[in-house]
Amino acid sequence: xxxxRIDSNGIKFNGDTAAANGLDDxxxxxxxxxxxxxxxxxxxxxxxxxxxxxxxxxxNTVTVMMxxxxxxxxxxxGSHQLFVTNLPFRQSGVERAVTWAQVQYFNNVSNTEFGMxxxxxxxxxxxxxxxxxxxQGANPAVTFNHWMYSNGYYGFATTFTYITDQ
Numbered sequence: 001x002x003x004x005r006i007d008s009n010g011i012k013f014n015g016d017t018a019a020a021n022g023l024d025d026x027x028x029x030x031x032x033x034x035x036x037x038x039x040x041x042x043x044x045x046x047x048x049x050x051x052x053x054x055x056x057x058x059x060n061t062v063t064v065m066m067x068x069x070x071x072x073x074x075x076x077x078g079s080h081q082l083f084v085t086n087l088p089f090r091q092s093g094v095e096r097a098v099t100w101a102q103v104q105y106f107n108n109v110s111n112t113e114f115g116m117x118x119x120x121x122x123x124x125x126x127x128x129x130x131x132x133x134x135x136q137g138a139n140p141a142v143t144f145n146h147w148m149y150s151n152g153y154y155g156f157a158t159t160f161t162y163i164t165d166q
Contacts, residue, residue: 001015002014002015003015005017007022009022009024010022010023010024010025011023011024023058023059024059025057025058025059025060026057026058026059027055027056027057028054028055028056028057029054029055029088030052030053030054030055031053031054031055031086031087031088032051032052032053032086033051033052033053033066033068033084033085033086033087034051034084034085034086035051035068035071035076035082035083035084035085036076036083036084036085037076037077037080037081037082037083037144038080038083039083039085039126039128042077042080042083043075043076043077043080044075045071045072045074045075045076048070048071048072048074049068049069049070049071049072049153049155050067050068050069050070050071051068051071052066052067052068053065053066053067053088055088055089057088057089057164060163060164060165061161061162061163061164062088062089062161062162062163062164063159063160063161064087064088064158064159064160064161064162065158065159066084066156066157066158066159067155067157068084068155068156068157069104069155069156069157070153070155071153071154071155072153073144073154076144077144078143078144079143079144080143080144081128081129081141081142081143081144082129082142082143082144083126083127083128083129084118084126084127084129085125085126085127086125087120087125087126087127088125089125089164089166090123090124090125090164090165090166091120091121091122091123091124091125091162091163091164092122092123092163092164092165092166093122093162093163093164094122094163095121095122096119096120096121096122097119097120097160097162098117098118098119098120099117099118099120099127099158099159099160100115100116100117100158101116101117101118101129101156101157101158102156102157102158103116103154103155103156104154104155104156105153105154105155112133112134112135113131113132113133113134114131114132114133114134115131115132116129116130116131116142117129117130117131117132117139118130118158118160119139120162128141129141129142130142
């Protein structure tokens with residue numbers, strides 16, 4: 001009984017010979033999440049606080065861990081949404097993927113607003129910050145005015161998995 005096969009399509013298990021089932025990629029690394037107030041152009045976050053990201057890619061599946069804390073809003077437009085760019089691979093599994101986030105030092109979010117989360121659209125490496133709001137159809141964007149604590153610092157942490165075509 002063949003438990004492991006290695007050929008030009010990668011590693012296969014339990015006698016499988018299908019090329020599509022070959023594990024042909026493994027990678028792990030770090031990246032720096034870039035925080036902006038627009039998907040392109042716009043203003044970028046300065047270098048305050050901690051911005052760290054780690055990832056593991058196995059085949060087409062990417063798992064990301066991010067921790068960003070003690071960040072200031074210096075130079076960012078308060079009426080704009082928060083975006084995190086520079087994910088290591090683009091998301092291509094579905095129209096949009098969503099990950100919940102632990103948030104720190106937020107303000108002006110009422111008791112009818114909840115479920116702060118990042119949305120990653122297909123074919124992008126950009127995370128958009130949203131919240132859920134009672135009696136509202138679409139999930140509204142979280143702007144810096146609703147995010148920033150009175151002392152001007154904020155933070156978030158999240159872990160998520162998505163599919164890529166890269």
